[in-house]
Amino acid sequence: MKSVHFQDIYTQHKNLVYNLALQYTQNKEDAEEIAQDVFIAVYDKLNTFKAQSKLQTWVYRITINKSLDFMKAKKRRKRSFFFSTIQIDDVDKNITLPDFNHPGVLLEQKEEIARIFRGINQLAERQKTVIILLKIEQKTQAETAAIMELSTKAVESLYQRAKKKLEKILK
Amino acid sequence: MHELLIIITTMDKKLDILKNIQEVEAPDQLYDKVLSRIQNRKPNIISLRWASTAVAVVMLFIALDIYAIYHINKDANQDEITAIAPVQDNQLYYE
Numbered sequence: 001m002k003s004v005h006f007q008d009i010y011t012q013h014k015n016l017v018y019n020l021a022l023q024y025t026q027n028k029e030d031a032e033e034i035a036q037d038v039f040i041a042v043y044d045k046l047n048t049f050k051a052q053s054k055l056q057t058w059v060y061r062i063t064i065n066k067s068l069d070f071m072k073a074k075k076r077r078k079r080s081f082f083f084s085t086i087q088i089d090d091v092d093k094n095i096t097l098p099d100f101n102h103p104g105v106l107l108e109q110k111e112e113i114a115r116i117f118r119g120i121n122q123l124a125e126r127q128k129t130v131i132i133l134l135k136i137e138q139k140t141q142a143e144t145a146a147i148m149e150l151s152t153k154a155v156e157s158l159y160q161r162a163k164k165k166l167e168k169i170l171k
Numbered sequence: 172m173h174e175l176l177i178i179i180t181t182m183d184k185k186l187d188i189l190k191n192i193q194e195v196e197a198p199d200q201l202y203d204k205v206l207s208r209i210q211n212r213k214p215n216i217i218s219l220r221w222a223s224t225a226v227a228v229v230m231l232f233i234a235l236d237i238y239a240i241y242h243i244n245k246d247a248n249q250d251e252i253t254a255i256a257p258v259q260d261n262q263l264y265y266e
Binding site for chain 2: 017112166
């Protein structure tokens with residue numbers, strides 16, 4: 001019974017999860033790994049889902065958390081690799097690895113979008129999430145607030161701060 | 172303030188390019204990989220080390236309880252004896 005229900009949930013949400021993970025990682029392989037983690041978490045927590053929010057909102061939250069966890073773990077692995085061999089003052093800014101492999105980006109816009117994503121990747125987690133939900137997933141402020149469990153004012157405030165920071169980074 | 176508004180409006184326009192990112196289909200093999208990972212997971216077994224630590228902590232609490240109860244009872248007995256035969260330890264009124 002659980003497996004049938006889970007398969008329905010998977011079918012309904014697989015593209016949502018995979019694409020959202022892509023926005024965080026901009027990389028097909030990483031997005032696939034995150035998507036697997038998400039659906040395993042959905043499978044494990046299905047019985048505890050109390051429908052206090054919509055199922056889609058719940059899946060969004062799991063995907064966001066798994067994506068952020070994955071990126072943190074990846075950053076830690078990169079740092080430990082580099083610090084074990086050479087000394088670098090600022091790993092994030094000085095080292096650019098060819099990870100940008102977003103299949104949803106048109107070739108003619110790849111350079112510009114990759115540049116913007118490099119800026120987005122330097123934002124704090126919640127600022128990054130709000131940019132992704134509002135500008136890429138094209139959620140409304142109300143929908144974003146429901147997913148992030150914030151007020152719409154808080155979402156607006158986060159968005160404004162994210163834009164100001166992006167402006168400085170992308171100069 | 173006016174400059175800030177311009178910056179924020181310009182940034183909005185720059186970010187509008189992100190709307191062109193297209194949705195892609197999740198890989199076909201994703202479901203099979205998820206099922207495979209679910210089925211191949213090892214059962215959650217608590218390690219012997221953690222189990223031993225938990226047992227040791229519980230034993231310690233039990234021992235402390237027994238110690239506390241023993242001493243409370245001992246003091247209670249002492250009080251009973253004192254109540255029956257009050258001890259006069261005031262040496263000024265040595266009788």
